[in-house]
Amino acid sequence: MDPTRVMAVWSRLGGSALGRRLFSMMLGWGVPYSGSIGARVTQLAPGTCELVLPDRRRVHNHLNSIHAIALINLAELASGLAMLSGLPPTARGIVTHIEMDYEKKARGMLTARSTACAPGLIDCDMQHTVEAEIFDAEGDRVAVGRILWQVGPKPEVQA
Template identity: 45%
Template sequence: MANQLLDLWHKLSGAPGGKWLFSKIMGWKVPYTGSVRPRVMELAPGHAKARLHDRRGVRNHLRSIHALAQMNIAEFVTGLAMTAQLPKDARAIITGLSIEYTKKARGTLTASCQCPELGAITDDRELIIESQLHDEAGDLVSRAKATWRIGPRR
């Protein structure tokens, strides 16, 4: 999957509308994540950045971005960053997710993740990956931790 993911990113991201198309494809492959319409901005092994635009469909009754919309994109970038370096003979599944909200989220949010290097995957293990969401002013609005179980394909 990692090679396919990065190959598709490299093929599309430099073309006009390519990042938009890549994001649409990811939303189609992962329908629930697609519901918040994340826009992937950067992708490399161990690194991902995506934007979430403030719109009525992701807001709560307080006219700020809903907590679960933030959780959704936070988990999405951890998965992208991790999958972008996952060897072909490995697999991963999310087993836990937590988030801390530090500021009311309004306007476009940018979610970013820097995943530790995975190295060889010879046995099952857990990996905790953090992502952060910032608003347009650069203020931290939430911080998430995703627990991924990774291991060799069986």
């Protein structure tokens, strides 16, 4: 995904509930696995992202709480959007490692927040860790993910 394009679409659609829903649907179509959990983008600015995940049966485990892998998916998506929104259009990021701490059973509407300090000049590959925190409706942190991104210049396309 081109960071400039993502932010341009968000700037057109992010100002209304309908626009945010449409943006989230487009994101899910463009990134099908991340779209599978049905998270919605509520805030997006260079270096920061907030998502909500409604509590639905399709993301539950056998303990009637939100599945651990759905939480990882949510954290990775939040960190990715925070990272991507701060990158120049000539750069890309690829996840190389994810670790997750689960602090409480995740139930109800969840909110994921992530902030990334994107590196300035990107002329070589570098590692960058982005944290994403997930909170329940009461404001309790239920999980925190640390996602390691390899950030570098996009490869040049050979004609």
